[in-house]
Amino acid sequence: MGYHRAPDGPITFEEGRGSPVKKLLLVALAAIGGLLVYRQIQADKAEQDLWTEATDSVPSGSTGA
Template sequence: MKKLLVLAVVAGLGYLVWRELSAEKAERELWREVTDPIS
């Protein structure tokens, strides 16, 4: 039972990290698009 709890905590932390990284990537792409000089 303890192993299952540890696994759930690790999975939750992994999900939070992944969500944060993907949000940063999307924000960077948005800023790159906004600040891109018009060619």
């Protein structure tokens, strides 16, 4: 990436294409990051469900009558 002056024209911006290996690595890292975030959310939800069950004032099997 960089700016350059065309031989007989205005200043243009040359967009680098990047290596396919770098792009694949970036996609893989993004997928791994997404998986880690998903697993953390699931763990937090499971912990919250456990706390809700442990602190529930009405036992699960009660009918109330």
